Amino acid sequence: MKKLFVVVIALSLSAAAFAQGKGNAKSIANGKFLFEDWGCTACHGIGPSYGAKDELQGPNLSGLYKRRTEAWVLKFTKNPAAMIESGDKDAVEMSKKFSKTMKTFKMPDSEWNDIFAFIKSKQ
Ligand code: HEC
Numbered sequence: 001m002k003k004l005f006v007v008v009i010a011l012s013l014s015a016a017a018f019a020q021g022k023g024n025a026k027s028i029a030n031g032k033f034l035f036e037d038w039g040c041t042a043c044h045g046i047g048p049s050y051g052a053k054d055e056l057q058g059p060n061l062s063g064l065y066k067r068r069t070e071a072w073v074l075k076f077t078k079n080p081a082a083m084i085e086s087g088d089k090d091a092v093e094m095s096k097k098f099s100k101t102m103k104t105f106k107m108p109d110s111e112w113n114d115i116f117a118f119i120k121s122k123q
Contacts, residue, residue: 024117031118034111043102046122057100061119070116077112079104 035041045051047062054060064073068090076083076091080102083091095101 027114027117028121029118030111031114031116031121034107034115035118038105038107038115040115043100046119050122058098058102059094061122063123064119065123073116074112077105 041051043056043058045053045056045060045062047053047060052060068076072088072090076088080091081104084095084101
C-alpha cells in the first residue's frame with residue numbers, strides 16, 4: 001500500500017513538472033493575460049508575432065531563452081535593479097542601452113511561471 005502511494009505521488013509530480021516545462025495551454029493563456037495586465041506590453045514586444053516588432057522602452061523578448069538561461073531570467077525579473085547593481089554583465093549592458101530601468105513587479109511565482117510560459121510560446 002505504501003509503495004503504491006509513493007508511485008502515485010511520483011507520477012503526479014512528474015506530470016506537474018511536465019506541464020510546467022511545456023507550458024500548458026491554461027498557463028500560457030493566463031500568462032498572456034498577465035503580460036498585458038501588468039503592462040509589460042508598454043515596453044516589450046515578443047518577436048514579429050506578438051506586439052511591437054522593434055524595441056520599445058525595453059528589449060524585444062524574442063529569442064530571450066537563446067541569449068539567457070532560465071536561472072538568469074528568473075533572477076533578473078525578481079529584481080532588475082539589484083541585478084544591474086550587482087554588476088551582472090548582461091544586465092549592465094542592457095541598462096546602458098535603455099534609458100529606463102525595469103521596475104520590480106511584485107507577483108507570486110505561479111504568475112511569473114505563467115508569464116514565462118507565454119513568452120516561451122512566442123519565441
Ligand atoms: C517601463 C518599461 C518596462 C516595463 C513595463 C517592463 N519592462 Fe522588462 N525591461 C525593461 C528594460 C528597460 C529592460 C532592460 C534592462 C533595464 O535596463 O532595466 C527590461 C528587461 C527585461 C527582461 C530581460 C530581457 C533580456 O533580453 O535579457 C525581461 C525578461 C523582461 N524585461 C520582462 C518583463 C516582463 C515580464 C514585464 C511585465 C511584468 C516587464 N518586463 C515590464 C523595461 C520594462
